[in-house]
Amino acid sequence: MTDKPWRDVIAVNELETNWVTRVEVGRKTIAVYDTPNGIYASLALCTHAGADLCDGYFDDHVIECPLHQGAFDVRDGKPVAAPATRPLQVLEVRVRDGMVQIRV
Numbered sequence: 001m002t003d004k005p006w007r008d009v010i011a012v013n014e015l016e017t018n019w020v021t022r023v024e025v026g027r028k029t030i031a032v033y034d035t036p037n038g039i040y041a042s043l044a045l046c047t048h049a050g051a052d053l054c055d056g057y058f059d060d061h062v063i064e065c066p067l068h069q070g071a072f073d074v075r076d077g078k079p080v081a082a083p084a085t086r087p088l089q090v091l092e093v094r095v096r097d098g099m100v101q102i103r104v
Contacts, residue, residue: 004103005103006096009032009101009102010032010099010100012095013098016034018034020034021033025104028043028044029044030042030044031054032093032100033061033074035060036061037061037075038093040074042074042091043091046070047084047086047087048070048083048084048085049065049067049068053065061074064081070084072087076090
């Protein structure tokens with residue numbers, strides 16, 4: 001069990017429905033994904049070439065990079081399409097009192 005605190009990042013009702021929403025947390029950009037199976041989050045930069053995934057195409061649970069079309073499963077960060085080969089850094093997420101929270 002981790003002792004890192006939870007931090008509110010965005011209200012659930014402010015999320016783009018079935019899409020990805022950009023959230024700034026300190027100096028980091030976080031991608032928050034509204035999927036049919038729940039809410040997930042990752043660092044927003046593609047691990048292949050550093051493009052902003054918040055500008056990519058999102059479908060179900062896969063985010064596609066807008067630069068080279070590498071893709072990742074947002075549930076676990078695993079790459080699912082080349083040229084992406086390194087996983088995304090996914091973040092622990094929960095919803096409390098209408099707020100999406102991540103561990104910081």
